[in-house]
Amino acid sequence: MRITERTPERIAERIPARTPTRITFVPAPVRPSHGSAPRPWAQDPFAQAMRTGRGPLWLRRADGHRHPLDVERWCAPPDAADRSLLARCLLTGRPVLDVGCGPGRLVIELLSLGLPALGVDVTSAAVARTRAGGGVAVCRSVFDRLPGEGRWGTALLADGNLGIGGDPTALLARCREVLAPGGTVLVEVEPRDVDDRVTVRVEDASGWSGPPFAWARVGASAATACAAEAGLAERERWKVDGRAFMAFTRLS
Template structure:
């Protein structure tokens, strides 16, 4: 089964996020309709990998299998993996993010994760870091698509929210410090238990869970046969 793309993924291509990817600076927020805002950590994404990032990178390097970073942003993870000689590809809908990734020496495509991608069904590791489990607003659909991209027994490394039972699916816009907002789009924020419930439906099973510098991660094995 091919998972179809949810709507509104173009929101990142023409809003303050694209400008932040050019400059490498924020601040930016995801703003809900009720006015609540979630900060986007632009400076960290545009900096070299930190200690928490390295827990992801080391797991990729230990597997020595090609890795795909879904929603790669400015490309710090892809570029670092390739610097160590591991085949890796970043995917992002924001052209300026892809350009920044390539400027670091990383390989990246300006596409949606729901578009046709190279190596479908053969990737050894997939990354969903920095809140990218929220892409499209329906984590179940995104996890099913990730399972399609991974090889059987491939590994998904996913960052989740600190509150384990959180399952927040909302419409948001990207907002800059001067109050400019991009178009609305669907987004989601899930904690570990909520993520595991969604993952089990599409055949993933938990192999590891860890916390590093206040960030929370899961390793999920793809149980979908080909």
């Protein structure tokens, strides 16, 4: 895509809206038998949803509250809010690491726009879906050794992925490690001020749930504080269609 006006809003307008790509997978495996040890995101309802492209799914807290996971949106082409993220990636022109890429809609779009991008996800079904759609992804944790450490221009934490591991400061510090000097972390935060560190399970409509794991939900104020501890400086805040985002820059 030829960029003539270098503002995120103008660039986002020029990113074409795309129709969904039909991806067919083999049927999902049966649920783990008694005595097996399912892993969060990798052997639970989320993995099955990545194969089918359908929800509904929730993160169920120990107190009974649950937070919806927007599986259908994640498996669809990028929407206007997503394009605001993509535009900022294009402005830098530097390679992008999508942390917790899921089915890969952002990686696939960035590659189609000519920008190097790699997805990282612990769910093999999500990685398979990303690759089937034309993306590039590896199946591992962001805390594992990753390709190109210290050379990425941008790290993405979209779709609530700032919650990975239940410790946003540790996650942002890890993102800082994989960035090149002057690199950027683009983060989706909660649209309201919240700072929750909780234990959750992924649950589907039938009541099937995976194992418990630590998760976090943070708004802009908490994200800024965590980023500062991690050696990142806030650069920008913006909202599109009710979703909230922030940009942080590696200080050194």
